[in-house]
Amino acid sequence: MAYPQELINEVLDYLDSGHSVREAERRFGVGHESAARWRRLRDGNLRANRPHPVKYPQDTVRLALGLAYGGHGFGLDEVAVMVGVSAPTISNWKRRYVEGGHMDIPEIDLGEIKHLSPDGRARMTDEELEEYIHKLELKAAVLEGTVKVLKAEGIDDLSNDEKAAIVDALPAGFTVTEALPEVGLSSSSYYYCKAKPERPDRYGRARAAIREEFALVGGKRGYRYIRQRLREREDPIVVSGKTVRRLMAEEGCRVSYAKKRRSYSSYAGEISAAPDNLVARDFHAEAPNEKWLTDITQFSIPAGKVYLSPVIDCFDGMPVAWSIGESPNAELANSMLEEACGQLADGEHPVCHSDRGCHYRWPGWIGICAERGIVRSMSRKGCSPDNSACEGFFGRLKNEFFYDRDWEGVTTEDFIGQLEQYMRYYRDERIKESLGWMSPMQYRKSLGLAA
Known part of the structure; x- marks a missing residue:
């Protein structure tokens, strides 16, 4: 698919501003691979189509081609075992180099490679045999080091840094000079990798x-x-x-997300008729005060238990109102709803969605909803995903404010004060990516919806 040059330029400018190719994919609707290719092409880093560079020494390539296709009677699998490469690799070498006209089939003197067969090794001198065994030990040590690095790193392809690590891990009987060709690393690359820790950290x-x-x-x-x-x-x-x-x-900056069981449940049986689930897991709203969510969550600290009852607006996730107390009674829920209703303008009658807790089925709550024109909505019995947006709010609140902190010596009164402070911070200052990196209050002010 051909993209217009104007779009390509916009994508490149977006990448230059520090965004990733995945972000460019979401913003402009182009493939991330295309975006990365445009940047490489502009920067001159896009390689022309050419045969993949051979990682094996050139002598190994010539030896394999000469044995396999030089009329010596060796089968391809036999040659693969003799030179230590796979049969498909030798076939690729023939296609790329011989059939491509870049190399003739070399002539091989079998007398020079007598160690490749058992009979040949039997005719080797003691010095030749000792040198041959030394090379085999070197190959075995390289393979053993490769396995160790792969297990430690959990990767399939070795970078130059990892090849250098293999060389460094070899026993003392092998020199760097003889080990580098075995791992496919040049001496300049090896010493470049060794000098890396001495260079300043770019980040x-x-x-x-x-x-x-x-x-x-x-x-x-x-x-x-x-x-x-x-x-x-x-x-x-x-x-x-x-x-x-x-x-x-x-840097060890890991966010701890403690998993806690929800020990408090407000469900007290079917004490009154439950309204329909009008939200139906659609937690989006086009304007403030269209859809509200509410629930009660518990905080257990050494000094006792504290309960939070908020109203969350689906428009921007703002906690419209909340109440905090040491008992999950009707007053906790009713006072919160009264405060939220006090912020409604004429003609605003939001849907207020909750679970099937007893607080939302007692006459007090039902009476406030009827008086203020609040439309009630309830989740199905025991189905927390029906109110998942409110549960998500509680999860963020507890991860950031409550979990992984020592509350020993903190009274319930002090805890309530700190929780109150956090709720105001969440409403007025805590920025969110979904709101353009603004807090809910800042977002409403930017839209002219709050003073």
């Missing part, structure tokens, strides 16, 4: 900034948030999300 400034930003949020935000904060610094650092994720892992 040194990014690493320091990542550690700083990660510490500022208490280690509770992921790589997308950190990447955005790096770009918003006074001296911006523009790196891709993939690089930020790798650097965070290398």
